[in-house]
Amino acid sequence: MRALVAAGVVSAAMVGIAPVSASAQDAAPPAAAPALGGSRLWIVVGGGFSGARASCATCDRDGVFHRSKSLLIDGGIRVNEKVDAGVELFWVSSRVEKEEPVRTTFILALAQIRPWHTQGFFMRAGMGIAFVGNGIYNPEGPELEPPYSTNALGIAYGAGWVFKPHRCWTVQVQGTHHVAAIGELTTTDGSTIRNVIGNYWTAGVAVVLR
Numbered sequence: 001m002r003a004l005v006a007a008g009v010v011s012a013a014m015v016g017i018a019p020v021s022a023s024a025q026d027a028a029p030p031a032a033a034p035a036l037g038g039s040r041l042w043i044v045v046g047g048g049f050s051g052a053r054a055s056c057a058t059c060d061r062d063g064v065f066h067r068s069k070s071l072l073i074d075g076g077i078r079v080n081e082k083v084d085a086g087v088e089l090f091w092v093s094s095r096v097e098k099e100e101p102v103r104t105t106f107i108l109a110l111a112q113i114r115p116w117h118t119q120g121f122f123m124r125a126g127m128g129i130a131f132v133g134n135g136i137y138n139p140e141g142p143e144l145e146p147p148y149s150t151n152a153l154g155i156a157y158g159a160g161w162v163f164k165p166h167r168c169w170t171v172q173v174q175g176t177h178h179v180a181a182i183g184e185l186t187t188t189d190g191s192t193i194r195n196v197i198g199n200y201w202t203a204g205v206a207v208v209l210r
Helices: 002-026
Strands: 041-055 064-078 083-094 102-113 121-132 150-163 169-186 192-209
Touching: 041 083, 041 169, 064 102, 064 192, 083 169, 083 192, 102 150, 102 169, 121 169, 150 192
Parallel strands: none
Antiparallel strands: 041 064, 041 192, 064 083, 083 102, 102 121, 121 150, 150 169, 169 192
16 A cells, blocks of 8 residues: 555656646747857958049030049958848049059948858848049049049949959959049039049959958
């Protein structure tokens, strides 16, 4: 009789413990997501050839096109397998005929997206400020009033391809369009040129470290 009572007590205890154990397992915190492999650092350094065009509200629609060289430096962090975020420094110098070159520097907050992280294709966009030296030169237009440098809203977008994207060191090619929205410029005769915009289309190659 005592053996039956003892067995009943043990069985009841086991039944009571089982829900508590199951509840404890359910309350356990979920496992943390696996960390990204490798470094989170993202650096791009390269150069390219740019085609530049200045336009304004009263300018000839054909504009003035000229070729130039440019330098690109990007730096930031890898947010996840598909997204990079950082800062871009883009410098371009343009010369028309024998005039002094127009040097423009963009400093932009930049985001880069890879829709398929196993492939090399990427899209990029940025916004910030552009420092435009010597204004925007127009050989057929009026002379600008000093100072010749000005600040502008800078916008950029583009796309490209990274070769072997999972390597620490690799190479990419990209095409970009940088826009410097200058606004107004004053000429020596006192008139105002409105809605001045500098456009820079660039095709280039860069070294990538990630």
